[in-house]
Amino acid sequence: MKEDKDTRYMREALKQAEEAFSKDEVPVGAVIVYKDKIIARAHNQIKTLKDPTAHAEMIAITQAASYLQNERLNDTTMYVTIEPCSMCMGALILARVKRLVYAADDKKAGACGSVINLSDKQELNHRIKIKRHILKEESKRLIQEFFKKKRNKIRFSLN
DSSP states (O other): OOOOHHHHHHHHHHHHHHHHHHTTSOOOEEEEEETTEEEEEEEOOHHHHTOTTOOHHHHHHHHHHHHHTSSOOTTEEEEEEEOOOHHHHHHHHHTTOSEEEEEEOOTTTOTBTTSOBOTTOTTSSOOOEEEEOTTHHHHHHHHHHHHHHHHHHHHHHHO
8 A cells, every 4th residue: 555645754764763863862854855856854962962853753843944045934834853842843844834744742841732732822923834743653662662662771870
C-alpha cells in the first residue's frame, strides 16, 4: 500500500529525529516541504550549538527562508515529530507557514493545544492549518527511549 504524502514526509522528519538521538540531542526532527519538495531538514542541536533556540523547527525555518530567498514561507508545510513549543509556534506563525503536521503531543511545552494554543489565536494575523498524530507512536517511542536512556545513565552515575 502506498503511503500518503503526510506519512512519507513525516518519515523524513523521523530520520532527522533519529539523527538528533545519535548525537545525544532530544530527538526532534523537522522538514519543510514546498511544491512537493523538501526544502529544509533539521534536528535539535541545542547541546551541539550551545543555543537554547536551536530547535529543529527554528533551524528548518532558517533553511527554508534561505532556500526561498524570502522571510515568508507561504504555501509551505512543516512536518515535525513533536508538537512545537511556543517559541517555535510563534516563529511558524511569523513565517506564515501554511500547514503544520506533527506526530506526538508535548504535554509539557506544546503550543498547539497541549499547554497553550497559539495556532488559533484570533488576535494574531496568521493561522496555521494543523494535522496531528501522523506517526505518533513512532515519535513517542523514540522520545521515550531517549529519556529512559538518560535516566539510566543518571542512575548509574549516582551509584
